[in-house]
Amino acid sequence: MLHTIRENWKRHIRSVLLQLAEKKSISIPDDVLDSLPVETPPDPSIGDLAFPMFSFARVLKTSPQGIAQDVVNLLEAQGGGKDLLAASGPYVNITLNAETLAERVVQTILQTGSAFGATTAREGEKIMIEFSCPNTNKPLHLGHLRNDILGESLSRILKANGAEVRKVNLINDRGIHICKSMLAYQRFGDATDPESEGIKSDHFVGKYYVRYNEWAKSDPAAEEAAREMLRQWERGDKEVVALWEKMNCWALEGIRKTYESTGISFDRIYFESETYKTGKDEILKGLQSGVFYRDQEGTVWVDLEDVDLDKKVLLRGDGTSLYLTQDVGTAIQRHTDWPFDTCIYVVGSEQQYHFKVLFRVLSLLGKEWAENLHHLSYGMVNLPEGKMKSREGKVVDADDLVKDLVDMAVKEIQQKGREDDVQDLEETAAQVALGALHYYLLQVSPSKDMIFNPAESISFNGNTGPYLQYMGARISSMERKYNLMTAESFQGSFQGSLLKLEEERTLMKTLAEFPEAVEKAGRELNPSVLTAYLYRLSKVYSKYYHDYPVLRNDDPHLVASRMFLALAVRQVLRNAFYLTGIPFLETM
RNA sequence: GCGUCCAUAGCUCAGCUGGAUAGAGCAUCUGCCUUCUAAGCAGAGGGUCGCAGGUUCGAGUCCUGCUGGACGUACCA
Numbered sequence: 282m283l284h285t286i287r288e289n290w291k292r293h294i295r296s297v298l299l300q301l302a303e304k305k306s307i308s309i310p311d312d313v314l315d316s317l318p319v320e321t322p323p324d325p326s327i328g329d330l331a332f333p334m335f336s337f338a339r340v341l342k343t344s345p346q347g348i349a350q351d352v353v354n355l356l357e358a359q360g361g362g363k364d365l366l367a368a369s370g371p372y373v374n375i376t377l378n379a380e381t382l383a384e385r386v387v388q389t390i391l392q393t394g395s396a397f398g399a400t401t402a403r404e405g406e407k408i409m410i411e412f413s414c415p416n417t418n419k420p421l422h423l424g425h426l427r428n429d430i431l432g433e434s435l436s437r438i439l440k441a442n443g444a445e446v447r448k449v450n451l452i453n454d455r456g457i458h459i460c461k462s463m464l465a466y467q468r469f470g471d472a473t474d475p476e477s478e479g480i481k482s483d484h485f486v487g488k489y490y491v492r493y494n495e496w497a498k499s500d501p502a503a504e505e506a507a508r509e510m511l512r513q514w515e516r517g518d519k520e521v522v523a524l525w526e527k528m529n530c531w532a533l534e535g536i537r538k539t540y541e542s543t544g545i546s547f548d549r550i551y552f553e554s555e556t557y558k559t560g561k562d563e564i565l566k567g568l569q570s571g572v573f574y575r576d577q578e579g580t581v582w583v584d585l586e587d588v589d590l591d592k593k594v595l596l597r598g599d600g601t602s603l604y605l606t607q608d609v610g611t612a613i614q615r616h617t618d619w620p621f622d623t624c625i626y627v628v629g630s631e632q633q634y635h636f637k638v639l640f641r642v643l644s645l646l647g648k649e650w651a652e653n654l655h656h657l658s659y660g661m662v663n664l665p666e667g668k669m670k671s672r673e674g675k676v677v678d679a680d681d682l683v684k685d686l687v688d689m690a691v692k693e694i695q696q697k698g699r700e701d702d703v704q705d706l707e708e709t710a711a712q713v714a715l716g717a718l719h720y721y722l723l724q725v726s727p728s729k730d731m732i733f734n735p736a737e738s739i740s741f742n743g744n745t746g747p748y749l750q751y752m753g754a755r756i757s758s759m760e761r762k763y764n765l766m767t768a769e770s771f772q773g774s775f776q777g778s779l780l781k782l783e784e785e786r787t788l789m790k791t792l793a794e795f796p797e798a799v800e801k802a803g804r805e806l807n808p809s810v811l812t813a814y815l816y817r818l819s820k821v822y823s824k825y826y827h828d829y830p831v832l833r834n835d836d837p838h839l840v841a842s843r844m845f846l847a848l849a850v851r852q853v854l855r856n857a858f859y860l861t862g863i864p865f866l867e868t869m
Numbered sequence: 870g871c872g873u874c875c876a877u878a879g880c881u882c883a884g885c886u887g888g889a890u891a892g893a894g895c896a897u898c899u900g901c902c903u904u905c906u907a908a909g910c911a912g913a914g915g916g917u918c919g920c921a922g923g924u925u926c927g928a929g930u931c932c933u934g935c936u937g938g939a940c941g942u943a944c945c946a
Contacts, residue, residue, distance in 0.1 A: 318886080318887095318888080320885095320888070320889090321885095322889075323889060323890080324889095327889085331888095331889085333888060333889085335888075335926065335927075336926095338926075339926085345926085369889090370889075371888095371889085372888095372889075414946095416946070453946065456945080456946070457945065457946085458945065458946060578944095580944065590872095590942095591942075593944095594943085594944045595944095596944090597944045598944075599944090601944090603943095603944065603945085603946090604945070604946050629940090630873075630874065630939090630940065630941085631939095631940050631941060632940095632941085632946085633872085633873055633874080633940085633941070634872075634873080634940095634941055634942065635941090635946085637872095637873095658873085658874080660874080660875080660939080660940090661939075661940080665880095665881090693908070694908090696908095697906085697907095697908065699906080699908085702906080713908095724881095724882070724883085725881090725882065725883095726882090726883090728874065728875080729874085729875065729882090730874090730875075730939060730940085731881085731882085732880095732881065732882095734880095734881070734895090737881075737894085737895065740894095740895080740908090741908035742894090742895090742907090742908060742909075743893090743894045743895060744881095744882085744883095744893060744894040744895085745894085745908090747908060748894095748908070748909090750908090751906080751908050751909080752909095754906075754908090755905080755906055755908095755909090758905075758906060759905050759906095762905065763905090797885090798885095801885070809882095809883085810885085812883095813883060813884090813893095816883090816893075816894090817893095820893085823909065823910070824910065824911085826905080826909095826910095827909065827910045827911085828910080828911095830904080830905065831905060832905050833904075833905065847905095868906090869906085869908080
């Protein structure tokens with residue numbers, strides 16, 4: 282919305298610059314003219330928009346200051362418009378008219394509702410996004426929580442930008458690592474099950490993965506036993522397959538519960554156990570067409586040294602497949618199922634090499650869409666205490682972490698004496714915990730490693746999810762009071778001209794920037810653009826409503842105008858919350 | 870060794886296609902609750918933007934080199 286205003290002004294200034302040049306019989310090259318930037322002045326009292334004139338100094342043979350003055354003079358001479366112009370040093374500054382701004386911004390937001398912020402930047406694109414991709418040998422951990430919210434948030438952002446999005450999950454339910462927990466259960470499990478042990482089913486499976494690694498440390502036979510089990514599984518050995526089915530079921534059921542509690546969902550779930558054979562077939566096709574080769578031991582290789590990627594194994598000598606094999610199969614099958622324009626893989630940065638190879642292999646197999654595959658690589662998440670080690674079971678379990686956050690939230694609500702105000706203590710605490718978790722995880726640019734500090738994330742003061750939720754809740758609380766007031770014949774109407782405080786103007790400009798934030802987050806595949814926006818908006822709003830009463834005014838029109846402005850803020854908060862996986866709360 | 874990513878306040882992080890005095894939160898110190906939820910607001914201190922060059926009217930931002938760190942370079946995923 283601000284975008285339109287900006288573009289209009291840009292056009293005006295360009296045409297004036299051309300007129301100036303014409304007077305001097307100089308022509309401005311197109312690229313110089315096109316590079317005219319629009320900026321926001323550091324202080325709103327200077328103006329709302331700023332156009333720096335530096336780049337025209339050379340062509341027009343005038344100082345930037347002189348050009349700024351000429352531009353302003355000429356624009357003023359041409360008249361029209363309610364906005365204010367000023368030349369300030371090398372800048373042309375524009376202050377937008379308060380009344381027009383208020384009416385455009387607040388009314389547009391309240392009329393557009395949950396659709397405010399949507400753009401057409403990605404209209405017509407079919408985007409598949411793969412994320413989460415758990416193994417069925419252990420429960421989800423902290424790293425998955427970052428992955429999940431990145432994937433979920435990005436898919437919502439891309440949808441908001443007009444794309445058709447399909448969220449897919451690929452369950453790593455086969456392979457040697459899966460055999461490891463199966464083997465340990467077979468040997469040490471004593472036919473127990475999650476129910477008999479009273480353990481969440483995925484945690485039960487995970488226990489045996491850790492058990493296997495303990496065993497393997499002292500007994501070298503463990504590795505060979507796992508390989509043997511993999512061969513049996515791929516041969517279809519009934520007993521092994523039955524065990525696999527049982528344990529997979531446990532793992533998946535547990536993981537499903539975690540998704541449910543964190544608000545993560547998928548349009549389609551793929552299983553590697555179902556796609557790995559396609560992978561093998563595709564590799565064999567490549568072998569026939571000569572893009573791959575087989576060595577004396579029967580191992581199938583691809584040589585990527587021409588693109589500095591070394592040689593990679595695609596199929597083991599014993600015929601069993603690898604991660605890469607099955608990813609090739611999955612990619613091809615998915616493109617057949619739903620012919621996407623681009624596919625985004627949300628996977629940790631430690632797998633960058635893998636994806637380079639994968640994309641290259643697909644391209645060697647003649648898949649022209651391989652060029653449009655994208656690995657959204659994100660950094661590791663650690664706790665303040667240090668690094669996680671999955672094999673030793675030293676991981677931050679996702680369920681445990683969420684539970685800790687919920688407990689902390691419960692305590693905080695009790696401490697504030699808000700138990701009676703929130704209808705359901707546990708439910709509210711769970712929503713606060715999710716807001717804390719998701720906001721904290723998305724705040725950091727994906728490419729960076731980060732430290733997740735649980736206490737800080739849920740701390741109710743500072744730059745946190747709960748702080749944002751609190752803003753929304755307070756506006757809702759105010760709305761309830763406003764509805765009571767208007768019921769007692771205190772009737773006012775929205776009048777843009779009443780919102781001319783500098784704080785109000787800043788607030789409205791910030792609101793107007795939301796669609797651009799959505800667009801940028803989509804373009805950069807970076808939800809932290811939105812978390813930063815959310816914090817900025819909340820900060821501006823909380824200062825404003827701390828300093829200026831909304832409901833405590835004699836003029837019903839002023840009350841209504843400020844109330845509608847607050848409702849516009851709430852609408853934008855709500856919309857941005859949705860895009861970042863932060864639950865909106867009416868009361869907290 | 871090679872490859873990818875990273876380096877901004879004591880700590881955790883922002884910094885838009887290069888643009889006006891480098892920002893926030895936490896922590897420390899100080900004000901503000903008979904007043905729309907103090908889960909809040911305001912203020913103070915705290916920085917040679919890893920180092921050295923270069924491009925530019927202008928560099929935290931772009932280029933080159935160096936230093937330090939993470940990850941990868943498996944017939945694990």
